[in-house]
Amino acid sequence: MSISLEFPRKIEGHVEQVPMFLTPIREPDLKQMQVLARVFKMKGDVIDEGDLYSIRTQDAILHQFHASDSIRWDSGMKRSEHYKEVLKITDLKELQAIADRFLGANKLLDKRASFSHIIFGKAETSGPASDISKNVNTCAYVNYTYSLAGLPLLGPGAKIQVIIGFDGNVVGCYRFWREVKEGGLSKKVLSSPDIQKIFRENPAFAQIKSGKVVVEMARLGYMTLPPSDVQGALIPVIELRGFVSTPEIKRTGFIRSLVAIDYTEEELKRYNVFNKHFSGSCRIM
Amino acid sequence: MAKRIGIEWVNDYHGRADDLKNNDNNAKGFYNKLSGIKQFNFGNDNAWDTDFEQQGVGNPPSGGDTSYADNVDIVFFSGHGWLYFGVANHDNGDAAPSEMALGNGKCRYLVVDSCEAMSDSGTSRWKPTFKGLRAMFAFVTNTSDSDDRGEKFAKYLNAGHYMDDAWKWACQETEGGSCVWGYIHTLSPVSSWNDKWTDPSPAAVSNPTSLCFHSGAC
Numbered sequence: 001m002s003i004s005l006e007f008p009r010k011i012e013g014h015v016e017q018v019p020m021f022l023t024p025i026r027e028p029d030l031k032q033m034q035v036l037a038r039v040f041k042m043k044g045d046v047i048d049e050g051d052l053y054s055i056r057t058q059d060a061i062l063h064q065f066h067a068s069d070s071i072r073w074d075s076g077m078k079r080s081e082h083y084k085e086v087l088k089i090t091d092l093k094e095l096q097a098i099a100d101r102f103l104g105a106n107k108l109l110d111k112r113a114s115f116s117h118i119i120f121g122k123a124e125t126s127g128p129a130s131d132i133s134k135n136v137n138t139c140a141y142v143n144y145t146y147s148l149a150g151l152p153l154l155g156p157g158a159k160i161q162v163i164i165g166f167d168g169n170v171v172g173c174y175r176f177w178r179e180v181k182e183g184g185l186s187k188k189v190l191s192s193p194d195i196q197k198i199f200r201e202n203p204a205f206a207q208i209k210s211g212k213v214v215v216e217m218a219r220l221g222y223m224t225l226p227p228s229d230v231q232g233a234l235i236p237v238i239e240l241r242g243f244v245s246t247p248e249i250k251r252t253g254f255i256r257s258l259v260a261i262d263y264t265e266e267e268l269k270r271y272n273v274f275n276k277h278f279s280g281s282c283r284i285m
Numbered sequence: 286m287a288k289r290i291g292i293e294w295v296n297d298y299h300g301r302a303d304d305l306k307n308n309d310n311n312a313k314g315f316y317n318k319l320s321g322i323k324q325f326n327f328g329n330d331n332a333w334d335t336d337f338e339q340q341g342v343g344n345p346p347s348g349g350d351t352s353y354a355d356n357v358d359i360v361f362f363s364g365h366g367w368l369y370f371g372v373a374n375h376d377n378g379d380a381a382p383s384e385m386a387l388g389n390g391k392c393r394y395l396v397v398d399s400c401e402a403m404s405d406s407g408t409s410r411w412k413p414t415f416k417g418l419r420a421m422f423a424f425v426t427n428t429s430d431s432d433d434r435g436e437k438f439a440k441y442l443n444a445g446h447y448m449d450d451a452w453k454w455a456c457q458e459t460e461g462g463s464c465v466w467g468y469i470h471t472l473s474p475v476s477s478w479n480d481k482w483t484d485p486s487p488a489a490v491s492n493p494t495s496l497c498f499h500s501g502a503c
Contacts, residue, residue: 032394049444061446072457119465119502125472126408127495141502143462155429159462161502174457202448207300226458241427248301248373252365253440255426 003205004212007196011238012219014192018261019149021222021234023177026207027051028066036064039106040073068157070227074173076163085166087137092118099142099162102170112176113160116145122161139171140164148180148222154239154257156267157224176227180234187236187261189220195238198258211246223257232272236260286486288321288358289391291436293332295364295371301378307432308363311398315361315435316430319482320443324357334370334380337362339416343384347376355390358486366399382410388417388489394448394480397423398434403467406493407498411469415496417489419477422452425465425500434459442482451482453501460503472497 003084033046033053042055042062055062062076089095096115102111144160146153153159158178163172190198195218205213218241222234237257244252263271294312296305309430310327317324327336337360338348354360362368368380387395395418402423403411411421422438434455443450450467456466470477470494478497480487 049440074454075392076450116462121501123501124408124496124498126412126498127473127493138499143502155461156457156459156503161457161462163501176458191414204306207298207302208303209300213303226437228437228458229450234422244303248378249365249369251307252302252369253346254303255427255429257429 002210005200006212006214007199008218009217010218011192011195012217013151014189015151015219016149016189016276017186018185018189018220018236020185020236021148022182022183023178023180023231023233025230025232026067026069026178029064033062033064036062036071042073065227066142067230068176068178068227069168070157070170070176072173074163074172076159076165076171077149085136086159087120087139087164087166089140089164089168092268093143095140095164098164098168098170101158102162102173106173107160108160108173110146110160113144113146114150116143118142138166146177148234151236152219152220152221153224153234154221154237155224156226157229176224178224178227178231183233189236189260190262194256195260202235202255205244208246211244213242213244215240215242217241220260230272232270235271288486289324289351289356290316290319290321291325291357291360292316293327293336293360293362293364295329295332295369297329298365298369299369299389301371301373302365302369305364305430307396307430310432312361312363313435314433315439318436318439318443319359323498324474325353325436327353327503331370332364332370333372333375334346334378334384335375337368337380337387338376338384340385342386343376343381343382345376346482348384350387350392351390354385354395355387355392357391359394359396359482360387360392360433361396361398363398363435366397366428367402368397377424383413385469386416387414388419389491390417392417393419393487393489396432396435396438396452398400398428400424400427403469403498403500407467407469407500408496412496413454415469415471415490415493417491418471419480419487419490420448420468420470422448423467424456426463428460428464428484431459445481445483448480448482449478449499456503462502465500465503467498467500469496469498
């Protein structure tokens with residue numbers, strides 16, 4: 001067997017102890033949905049779709065998730081040929097300022113969240129249609145991430161995004177979040193050598209006989225689940241990003257999460273994350 | 286007429302790449318949730334690259350899409366990207382865009398839930414695949430090994446949303462904000478920009494003269 005493993009020298013944010021944060025179970029909140037409807041000027045019946053409330057109009061939708069304090073508003077469903085339209089604002093600071101103002105005006109700002117990055121929405125066309133631009137930025141996704149106790153919240157369940165359309169108007173946003181309370185408990189974080197050992201022994205790599213596994217980035221943070229899932233606690237994990245290269249397949253990327261603390265069987269159930277995402281003794285998702 | 290659904294997924298790569306964990310649940314969630322006729326569900330060693338490939342195209346030229354991927358309205362792949370399979374003894378274990386010609390049979394929509402299928406450029410890479418296909422859904426960047434993106438996508442499709450909105454929302458709910466989703470649709474002679482799963486079966490766009498690729502942050 002000739003497989004090499006490259007692991008970064010440093011795990012970003014690695015500390016010896018981390019506080020645990022509980023995420024209490026939330027009840028569906030129809031009143032809150034009605035407040036949101038006024039904020040986003042959405043008129044229509046509230047529909048309970050099982051995992052979320054929604055209001056749907058001809059060109060917009062409002063979602064409020066039952067299992068978390070997450071919302072989404074999307075008015076991008078005006079099916080204009082907006083792929084012909086070029087984003088007028090390209091200055092990153094100006095885009096961020098628009099997003100900040102929008103979040104402030106709609107009471108979606110949160111001191112635990114901070115600006116992270118902007119990704120431009122792109123439209124690329126191919127073919128002879130000469131009236132259409134070849135490759136243009138059509139909108140901007142202004143992204144915010146959450147952190148607690150100095151550590152980033154990872155996964156899909158804690159983030160904010162504001163979408164700015166080609167004309168500089170906000171056309172959508174979401175805030176995925178679940179309220180937390182300190183569990184009054186801190187946990188010892190596994191040491192870097194222990195983390196590397198667990199990663200090295202991960203059964204996912206056991207069958208690779210030749211090639212290399214490269215972890216390009218490792219960072220400590222709290223795992224958050226999708227907004228439609230109940231989660232009992234924010235689980236400290238090491239997020240690992242990298243790639244695998246074998247003689248058969250040159251490169252396959254991976255994003256994996258490794259539970260960064262020791263846990264008891266009782267915690268397995270109470271924290272309600274492991275059952276679905278980290279089964280039993282398997283620490284890596 | 287009822288629409289037909291096919292899925293293929295791979296967790297076991299037999300050393301060709303690292304094994305994955307959730308692609309069975311991801312694809313089956315899509316299969317079981319989406320309204321339509323469940324036509325095929327092939328996983329691990331039963332998922333073959335040839336099921337997506339056109340007979341006589343590429344090297345090796347094996348291909349059997351007329352019985353599988355091009356014999357359903359929507360086909361969903363979940364595994365390593367672009368479309369890497371766990372076994373390579375039927376062709377070469379990789380369904381490349383240049384070997385796939387979908388839509389000259391029944392297929393109208395292709396979902397590739399894997400890493401980087403639309404990295405670099407969407408339209409030039411996938412243009413050979415559009416032989417009647419109306420739209421394709423994938424990722425520009427790496428993705429995580431999600432177990433429920435397929436189910437979420439199906440839920441929004443069933444609710445009658447535009448298909449690209451359904452994909453965007455499912456991706457938002459299952460990835461961090463640095464991940465980028467991708468979507469290609471035909472632009473002319475017929476635009477599939479407004480397609481919904483709940484609409485009646487649309488016609489093939491046999492020779493699209495232009496395609497449009499969109500991407501955005503999850």
